[in-house]
Amino acid sequence: MARLRAHNGRILELRQHIRGVNLRQRLMYGFGAGVVLCVLGVAVPTALTWRRFDMAPINTVLVLLAVAFAVAFVASSWIETIRHPGPRPGTSGNRLTREELELDLEIAIESRLIDATPLDIPIRNRQFAFTESIPEELDQLRKESRHYRRRHNLFxxxxxxxxxxxxxxxxxxxxxxxxxxxxxxxxxxxxxxAGITGYYKFRERSFNLQQTADSIEEHANAFHLGLPPYDGTDSAANLALLTAKVETLRVEQSRREQQLDQPSETRDQAG
Structure with missing residues (x-):
């Protein structure tokens, strides 16, 4: 059990580091987008009002904003590439990228599973461990849903x-x-x-992921509250039913993703 607690601590630490890296990268991309918007705000109105209206006062403000955003972008890029948090255990000062942190997180989760497999854990403890993993699944699904929704809204x-x-x-x-x-x-x-949004279908992917997350959350809440169909007295049977429902929802989500990846002609024939 001590090894499992150590794995849980390592997983929580890595997730905290990943959240910090994601926040810094969003700030970096936001500053870069600010530079692009300021440049467009200078170029497009100036071209539209060429020799008709003096845009110098407005352009001066936009240029100053672009310079400020550019400085912030360079600074955040330096922080992101040089000063990553989360050194590897047993090393001195080595910094990790987000990809390396995510790889370490997957390894830590796998290590926790390997160490937990040979233990004769009572059914109530296994039930608690399984239900505790559902919020992680929901967070991942909603994170991907927000990712696709942001892309769709941007385009x-x-x-x-x-x-x-x-x-x-x-x-x-x-x-x-x-x-x-x-x-x-x-x-x-x-x-x-228009071509990118039509080909990659960001809105449909976001909707499917959010729908799957909502369905899993509905079953998890019913399981915790003892609502139908988890209102039986046999906890093992309730756990088996919850596992089957969650896995069914995951499989359906994978199938919907595969259908979106297929050409429209193939989807029409399948339908």
Whole structure:
């Protein structure tokens, strides 16, 4: 049991490090996106109002913001690449990337499973261990759902902004050469974003993952509260039923992912 407690402590520590790395990477990407938006905020309005309106005051503010975001991006990139937390046990100062931390987490979980297998743990303890692993599954499913939902929202935002900017640029009859180039670029961006969202189906993937997480949570809550179909007095039978339900939901989720990966013609034939 002491080895299991040590594995649990190591797993919690690695998860905390991974959350910190994810937070720093989101900040880094946010600063980079701020630089891009400031540059676009200078280039596009200036081209649209060329020789019609003095954009110098606004552009000065946007340039200063772009410089601030660029400095923050460089600083966060340096922190992310040079000063990772979570040195490996038994080493001195070696820093880990997020991929290495996730690999160590998988190894720690596998090691905990290997050490727990030969133990003759009572059924109530096994039931508690299994139910404790369900929140981890829910967190992973919802994390992936949020990941795909953010991608879908990002590409949809680019499509909306690009379409509006393209329509505004085309409303000028006497378009100059820089403005024509911007129109072509906006049209290509909208087409590329639409193609990516249609091919990878981020919204459908996010919906399926969230639906699976909600279904697993519903069964887990019913199991904990003793609601049907887990209202029997036999705890072992309730645990077996919960395991079967969760595994069924996982298999259905995998099948839905495989269907999304297939071409539309193949899905139509299968349906």
């Amino acid at each position: 949809q935002l680019l499509i909306i902004i690009g379409s509006i900017a393209n329509a505004g640029a085309q409303s000028f009859s006497d378009t100059t050469q820089p403005l024509k180039s911007i129109i072509i670029g906006l049209t290509m961006m909208v087409a590329i974003c």
